[in-house]
Amino acid sequence: MKQQIQLRRREAVDGVDLPADLPPLLQRLYASRGVRSAQELERSVKGMLPWTQLTGVEKAVEMLHEAFEKGLHIVVVGDFDADGATSTALSVLALRALGYG
Known part of the structure; x- marks a missing residue:
């Protein structure tokens, strides 16, 4: 019996404001993990x-x-x-x- 693999595409997430120069794959990964803005990616001392x-x-x-x-x-x-x-x-x-x- 041959096993079939079914790919499921995730829907685009609304309300995401990530940098436009961020590669699309990273935008999707961040969005799928709940990151909604560039400020959430900020990792400088100010954000600690x-x-x-x-x-x-x-x-x-x-x-x-x-x-x-x-x-x-x-x-x-x-x-x-x-x-x-x-x-x-x-x-x-x-x-x-x-x-x-």
């Missing part, structure tokens, strides 16, 4: 949450300070994907720049 809104940041600072004062080791664990490897490397570099290890 203020540090005061990061849950547990005060406790993390206390723990890092205590580890530094007591000469304790700090273990940085990260994911193996691109953002995980990058954030792990950045964390290690930042800790070294601050005098840890």
Whole structure:
């Protein structure tokens, strides 16, 4: 028995205002994931949450300070994907720049 594959095209999404110079494939991918405007694609520092809104940041600072004062080791664990490897490397570099290890 031969299996048939049926392709289903997604309908165009209304209310999407993505940059015109963005390739059509990326426009469709972003739209299918709920991205509706160029502002949602903005990933500069301006779009980041203020540090005061990061849950547990005060406790993390206390723990890092205590580890530094007591000469304790700090273990940085990260994911193996691109953002995980990058954030792990950045964390290690930042800790070294601050005098840890």
